[in-house]
Amino acid sequence: EISGGVVKIGVLTDLSATYSDIAGEGAAVAAQMAVDEFGGKVAGAPIEIVVADHQNKADIAANKAREWGDTEGVDAFAELVTTSVAMAVFEVAKQQNKLALVSGAASSPLTNDACIPTGLHWTYNTRALAVGTGSAIVKEGGDSWYFLTADYAFGEALQNDVSKVVEAAGGKVVGAAKHPFPASDFSSFILQAQASGAKIIGLANAGADTVNAIKAAHEFGVVAAGQKIAGLLVFLPNVKSIGQEVAQGLQMTVSFYWDMDDETRAWSQKFYEKTGKMPTGVQAGTYSSVLHYLKAIEATGSDDTDTVLAKMREMPVQDMFAKNGVLRTDGRMVHDMYLAEVKAPSESTGEWDILKILRTIPGEEAFGPLSESTCPTK
Amino acid sequence: MSDKGQYILQTQGLTKEFKGFTAVDDVNLNVKRHQIHALIGPNGAGKTTVFNLLTKFLQPTRGKITFNGRDITSAKSAEIARMGVIRSFQISAVFPHMTARENVRVALQRELGTSFHFWRSVKTLNALNARAEELLTSVGLERFADVVVADMSYGRKRALEIATTLAMEPELMLLDEPTQGMGREDVELITQLIRKVSAGRTILMVEHNLGVVSTLCDTITVLQRGAILTEGDYATVSADPRVKEAYMGKAA
Amino acid sequence: MTDLLGFPPQVLFGQLLLGLINGAFYAVLSLGLAVIFGLLNIVNFAHGALYMLGAFATLGLTKWLGIGYWGALIFAPIIVGIFGIVLERLLLRRLAGVDHLYGLLLTFGLALVIEGTFVKLFGSSGMPYSAPAELSGGVNLGFMFLPWYRGWVVVAALIACGATWFLFEKTKIGAYLRAGTENPRLLQAFGVNVPLLTTLAYGYGVALAAFAGVLAAPITQVNPLMGSNLIIVVFAVVVIGGMGSIMGAVVTGLAMGVIEGLTKVFWPEASSTVIFVVMAIVLVLRPAGLFGKTA
Amino acid sequence: MNSKIGYLIAIALLLTAPLVIYPVFLMKLLCFALFASAFNLILGYGGLLSFGHAAFFGGAAYVTGHALKVWGLPTELGILTGTAAAGILGLLIGMIAIRRQGIYFAMITLAMAQMVYFLFISAPFTGGENGLQGVPRGTALGIVDLQNDMNMYYFVLVIFGLAYFLISRTVNSPFGQVLSAIRDNEARATSLGYDVDKYKLLAFVLSSTLAGLAGSTKTVVFQLASLTDAHWHMSGEVVLMTLLGGLGTIVGPSVGAGIIIALQNYLASGPLAAWVPVVLGLIFVACVLAFRRGVVGELREFLKKSF
Amino acid sequence: MIIDAEDHQNHEIGGRHLSEHIEELRIQDLHAFYGESHALHGIDMTVYQGELVTLLGRNGSGRTTTLRAVMGLIGHRTGSIVLKGEEIIKAQPHKIAHLGVGYCPEERGIFSSLNVEENLMLPPNVAPGGMSVEEIYDMFPNLAERRKSMGTRLSGGEQQMLAMARILRTGANVLLLDEITEGLAPVINDKLGEVLIKLKERGYTIVLVEQNFRFAAPLADRHFIMDHGHIVATIHKDELESKQHVFDEYLSV
Ligand SMILES: Nc1ncnc2c1ncn2[C@@H]1O[C@H](COP(=O)(O)OP(=O)(O)OP(=O)(O)O)[C@@H](O)[C@H]1O
Ligand SMILES: Nc1ncnc2c1ncn2[C@@H]1O[C@H](COP(=O)(O)OP(=O)(O)OP(=O)(O)O)[C@@H](O)[C@H]1O
């Protein structure tokens, strides 16, 4: 019942460019760890992982995915960092009726307007990030916001999501500066944010932009003068590249942190041994998605997409990444998110002791109810 | 003499200033039809600059240029060329990566009016081959039609340049030191060539080789410091003590 | 106070100053490019990668050799400069006499190799580096808070620019530089050791890039790709200034920083495009650039 | 004579290739071969290095994507719209750029392309960094379903064939003659009465239009248009393809495109996956240093010497 | 017909017997190549200190190539070139220049990005005793007048003067001059002739490549006739009449 006698999972990720740290080889390793937990075999058939670099280019990703599906019998695509890649692969997955297990891409539309029946969005999305960070901060009194927004669709989506949350929680948005993407210097924008008098400077950007903005804010004494920075899409490697000294106190919403409980620590330790780094949420999420996929195959004895998908929805997602996660019909995997804060260097006991978890955000709250989803096929 | 008048080319008060330096100073040049007219003068007198002004490689500061009675002061280089005023350059001007035939054909093809036609085969230009070869023959290059020009000797390149220029059927040819850098033999060859092609055309040339000037030219204008010093036939000009002093030295 | 063009004057002053600071980076980087273009006639596409190497060298020196920021300020440009010299001797040298487009293409390839290797070695998200303790903090200028470090950047950049300008415009080297670009063989026949001159000029230009990298390390993220987009902007600066013109590179660098800074206030989205717009306009009006010699 | 046989063999190979090789890969190859050939028109035959051809490739890709997805135009018309848009963009950029030569030309085209790129990032119709996804392939002539890869392949092959013919014709046309004369000696061409700028501009517009055709076709094949298409790395890549294959040769750019695309494709999932940029960079370096004439040029030289 | 240079061992130049003279430049079996084309086919010639010799021949006979080979400007060359007692066949051009050689190239090589004065001052001094700038401006008043002009804005002839002038400044006492009268007005040629005589008096060694035989004949001690990359004849100034047939054959004067 296993097509081609082998279960093949294609990990399409960024191995050589900007996102190679948050996803990249680590994601491939994480997927392999899921396979290893099955002893390399599921429902009597061997499992194979193939990995390709999409260089953050949608066309390369689409091309590779299509080729894998057409000629190599790949059954599911995994990881898919950055939204344009995920969307491109969605097209292929839809045509070929294959599963797309998205972990790295962040945009909420993947389970809304752009959703496909076989596209599963596993790790997080912009809404969850917005809710986590936005509402938590407003609750703590950060009720006036100024955004530094990357001038492109993702930045805008993030800003909109957060604005909604902030306003719903009783805060207000006093302004926003759109900065070009990528921008090398943030001092001007920081100065504008400073002049706005807002309590919170929300960074609706990602990667190097976020890092540079935070560094500039620190340099210009923004935090010292009483304003707070809210990074909306920050990953562990970003924090490391800012340095704890500068980043301390930064609040962020994460889907995963290695040091949450024994299970995560044990898994992360294994991951660390293989890669020399602690896992990011994207990598852990890749593991979780592949593991759940394999569990469903094991349970059904089939790798037929519709059968497996039905089973995946039926079973709760239960592993070190997600406790009682639920896979919704719009493709959203609903699980708890966490509000975390960067520790001061003095609190930190080791190189990777970076975050402390402040609050658990229940899945429903983070991702919203299914009724809110605009996915036409939900 | 045609109704276009006695003079094919005239300038009135032609002046070119470079940042406070006057290279050409109020020059009134009158070139008679069907003559070989020489422009001589000491180095830096402004001869090449006059050529550049006539062909609009430089814009005159002041003055007027008329060609066949028509004011061409504000025409562009390529336009002037199309009117029939073709120049040669001090260094040989050929298309080195093309064959001799192609060099001539490039000049001929303009009149076909298909030079912008990128959808047409190059074979349509073969109709011009006969004329091209005729021109090559006229300068003694018939055996070199298929040779890539980069491989030809200097003298032959000069000859080819003249063939190409002739292909344009110029009414007026401007030659800037056509014999510069040539061995005696080639000087002789070019001199004869110029004489041959001068039939039915007008030639204005700059030349330092007084031998060439004295044998070829009907009228000689002497420039000095941008202005006309004197004008006349070789005998008159070379007898002028000012010309001797400023230009000819012991040669005269 | 009354607003200027709808913005409080202190905001404008602040932005002007910040623009000047960014301009200082542009100036140092484009200066290096101008020197290299001046003597080697090569558009050094690897300049961004070498700038990045400067920042990484700073990091490495601190981490492994315990040499601090001030030491790195001297040693990082030297190390990277030597690397540049090796590149010139091994690779660029072989392009003497061929169309300079090949130089552009070669350095483009080198940039890919260097940046790709660094992403592989150090990851893509970069590493932290903080300003030296002596320069942490800042001063309140009334209209803005100026971090000491930023102030220092301007001073250091101006010193580097001034020294370079003196070296190339006030000594014979400048004339050799320009002559060597045009006809290196002939210059050599006059008795100038052109190969050595070329090597040193490349090394110097590269060292300038690395110097900018050191200056940038505490400000921006030290990241293997930090130079890859910056380089395009710096190209535009050099072209506006007039390729190969030392003066042009410096003045235009500073001016573009300021223009960009002001754009960030009035129309932030356009701030990364404005330089290219300026470039297009300048080239239409003055094809050889502002300070370029119209050949 | 010889080249006729060569062409026949090539045509036979192209017709049968999709039976053996994955057709989508072949289509990608054809698109880039076309892109590189179009680029070669301006570099190899016009002597002008454009470092901004991505703007035309990407611009056409977006316009075609928009035309097919939003306006719902038929496929052929969508491609034509994109191609025409690239041509117009080429005209605008060309008018500014062709006034300069050499390095300046390269830099100006780069800068103009960069402006276009920033426009694409923030313009509403490009979908920002997500790009235009799910562009319908539609049908050819209203009957042939292009969703089928085989049909699509032959559709692309026809486009490629026509464009390729046009390019080789352009090179060997009266216009091509003037163009090479201009490249050889611009002042002399002027003095023969040619308005060199007009010729260069036409060459530039032709080149950008055909680059646009490549971009449009690519959008239909992959059903997406993204920022990658317009990024300056794309401009660099097309230079690499042309150089690697052989500047100023008719088949060179296609060969170069084939090598690069195949490399990218096969390296992407092999052990060297993470090293793709480095490998490309090394090829660049090797190409510039060791075989400047490119694969086809070196081969021709080799044949010339040995026979 | 080949006339051996050794036949004239006994001629005198500058009042002294040739064999007493120091060899300034000695070229033996020199071959030079442009890529694959073989331009010089084994040249042998010796120039003595204080002597002015010419290289005569048709276009393309290899005269320029000979000068370029001595200067080290040709990639591939074999044989032996001894300058002031030093073997320089493998030396780099800048090393050769510092032995006291000045080169005035055929294409003039004026630097367009430098002005006249900068062009003039550009070549480093290679030996003491060069002419002063005033002397040079005196000699070429055109240059004095245009001293702030950019190099290639000069007229053809002015560029020629500048190319000659700039090597007189450096103190080089072996001059390799390629067609220096090209494009110059006759009066300037007269003046250049005087300059060369003056330089000879100062003991300079000069190799002159000329088309203009009328200019060269009264100045030169000996003439080397070149054809197809060979030296086919050497003619002493005293033999001009008797060897007229050689000139006729190779130069068609
Ligand atoms: N573009 C320019 N800018 C400044 N000065 C110039 C320019 N072109 C020419 N000149 C000057 O104008 C004068 C005349 O130059 P031109 O080239 O016309 O002389 P010419 O008569 O042709 O001399 P030659 O016989 O030496 O070629 C010269 O002194 C020259 O330096
Ligand atoms: N750069 C070059 N590349 C290839 N061949 C060359 C080159 N320069 C000269 N030659 C060839 O070498 C031979 C000798 O040329 P050379 O320039 O030495 O002649 P010349 O006697 O100085 O003649 P001219 O009067 O033309 O200056 C000629 O056949 C010429 O074609």
Ligand SMILES: [Mg+2]
């Ligand atoms: Mg002149």
Ligand SMILES: [Mg+2]
């Ligand atoms: Mg010569």
